[in-house]
Amino acid sequence: MGSSDETNGKKPAQSWAAQLGNDPWESELRKVAQSADRLAFKKLFEHFAPQIKAFLMKGIGSYGDRSQAEEMTQEVMIKVWNKAASFNSSKASLNTWIFTIARNTRIDFIRRNSRAERKIDIEDIWHEADSPEPIVDLQQRRVETQVRNALSTLPDEQALVLEKAFMESKSHNEIAQELGLPLGTVKSRIRLALSKLQILIDR
Amino acid sequence: MISYHPDSRYLTDFASANLSLAEAVCVSAHLEFCGKCRGHVQQLKDVGAHLLIQLEPEELEADSFTRLMSKIGSADAAASSPRTPAEPALSLNECEQDEAARSKELPRSLVDVFLPRSVRSLSRGGLQNLSWAQLGKALRVAPLPIFGESRETAIYDIKAGGRMPEHEHRGEEITVLLKGSFSDADGSYSRGDFVVRNAGEAHQPTATQDTDCICLVCLERPVRPRGLFYRLLEPFVQYRLNKLNRGPAF
Ligand SMILES: [Zn+2]
Numbered sequence: 001m002g003s004s005d006e007t008n009g010k011k012p013a014q015s016w017a018a019q020l021g022n023d024p025w026e027s028e029l030r031k032v033a034q035s036a037d038r039l040a041f042k043k044l045f046e047h048f049a050p051q052i053k054a055f056l057m058k059g060i061g062s063y064g065d066r067s068q069a070e071e072m073t074q075e076v077m078i079k080v081w082n083k084a085a086s087f088n089s090s091k092a093s094l095n096t097w098i099f100t101i102a103r104n105t106r107i108d109f110i111r112r113n114s115r116a117e118r119k120i121d122i123e124d125i126w127h128e129a130d131s132p133e134p135i136v137d138l139q140q141r142r143v144e145t146q147v148r149n150a151l152s153t154l155p156d157e158q159a160l161v162l163e164k165a166f167m168e169s170k171s172h173n174e175i176a177q178e179l180g181l182p183l184g185t186v187k188s189r190i191r192l193a194l195s196k197l198q199i200l201i202d203r
Numbered sequence: 204m205i206s207y208h209p210d211s212r213y214l215t216d217f218a219s220a221n222l223s224l225a226e227a228v229c230v231s232a233h234l235e236f237c238g239k240c241r242g243h244v245q246q247l248k249d250v251g252a253h254l255l256i257q258l259e260p261e262e263l264e265a266d267s268f269t270r271l272m273s274k275i276g277s278a279d280a281a282a283s284s285p286r287t288p289a290e291p292a293l294s295l296n297e298c299e300q301d302e303a304a305r306s307k308e309l310p311r312s313l314v315d316v317f318l319p320r321s322v323r324s325l326s327r328g329g330l331q332n333l334s335w336a337q338l339g340k341a342l343r344v345a346p347l348p349i350f351g352e353s354r355e356t357a358i359y360d361i362k363a364g365g366r367m368p369e370h371e372h373r374g375e376e377i378t379v380l381l382k383g384s385f386s387d388a389d390g391s392y393s394r395g396d397f398v399v400r401n402a403g404e405a406h407q408p409t410a411t412q413d414t415d416c417i418c419l420v421c422l423e424r425p426v427r428p429r430g431l432f433y434r435l436l437e438p439f440v441q442y443r444l445n446k447l448n449r450g451p452a453f
Binding site for chain 1 (some may be wrong): 208210211212214215216217218219220221222227228231243246247248249250251252253254256257258259260261262263264267268270271273274275278295320321322323324326345348349
């Protein structure tokens with residue numbers, strides 16, 4: 001499966017090897033988990049932190065500025081250090097694990113800086129449910145290569161809505177308002193984009 | 204067997220963490236019952252991860268890593284020194300006593316229902332810890348404390364065979380079944396189902412004869428401005444008014 005590994009993104013193929021199970025960064029993380037290896041952690045930091053900061057800067061919008069994004073990046077990396085042992089590559093790729101930590105740090109920050117509910121632990125809501133009900137294997141690996149290949153071929157209008165949802169932290173409603181589109185149009189653009197990535201919801 | 208799932212909008216906004224807290228509580232509850240939707244959320248987060256990794260990197264401050272390591276260093280040092288005892292362990296005791304006192308008055312049905320983590324957290328460990336209001340013979344309602352939201356979230360406990368007054372929503376209503384089953388004109392729903400009713404749709408759910416039905420319900424507040432008195436009563440006022448208008452429905 002996936003023997004020809006053409007690169008079509010801005011990123012080198014190396015980071016996508018990740019998705020196929022032999023991620024060099026995963027072994028760095030394992031060193032952090034097993035022996036608190038600071039050198040390995042530094043490598044992870046240099047690889048991931050600049051992009052985590054970019055993600056946070058896009059997502060916190062009016063709630064924060066550049067220096068807050070820097071502080072939050074540190075917060076994310078502290079969690080990576082502390083939670084390294086709980087990383088399980090059979091559940092999620094390293095990229096996805098880090099995305100989840102960054103995402104939760106972001107909502108926590110927004111919540112602290114708005115009038116929203118503060119007493120609830122974010123991890124109790126946006127958690128990786130470990131319920132007795134087993135996760136359905138939706139041919140995860142195949143989907144990941146599909147995602148990689150298909151993301152770069154999406155029409156601009158579909159790529160835009162995904163970017164707004166996942167990077168700029170906007171709900172369907174907020175995207176609809178911002179682009180001056182009916183909610184239904186935003187929903188169908190996202191659904192079309194997802195189906196090109198072989199993510200088939202609602203059927 | 205789960206037959207009603209959150210649609211792509213709920214799952215995408217959940218995976219990107221852009222749902223309101225009240226809606227997220229409902230989706231999160233469904234996910235604990237449904238491996239298929241959990242699989243989708245995982246896929247959607249993969250999309251987020253791919254997009255993140257393709258972002259143009261932002262430059263970090265020059266001393267970023269050094270500062271990070273000094274934070275980690277001091278946290279580790281604090282962790283290895285003997286911990287200062289007793290974070291507020293006292294409040295735990297209070298909770299337990301509280302719980303014991305209240306659960307005496309309440310039927311077992313509330314104590315042994317499986318609670319998703321989000322609901323467990325919001326109800327401080329169990330449904331018996333919530334404040335219940337009896338509305339008619341067949342329905343009890345306990346609001347879940349989520350502040351600063353434009354939605355009202357509550358647990359509904361409908362007696363076996365009980366019928367809710369027919370009601371119409373002025374906003375979207377999400378129901379997640381935690382226990383038992385109910386039906387309305389559009390279908391029948393069982394444990395784990397995620398049922399959405401839009402503004403303007405009227406329905407009259409009836410719990411199945413053999414067991415009580417416990418649901419997590421999240422109701423969008425009406426957009427129309429209303430007096431403070433009515434806002435305080437939301438969402439229960441609809442049921443009460445309906446009951447008055449229609450005579451005994453229970
Ligand atoms: Zn589902």
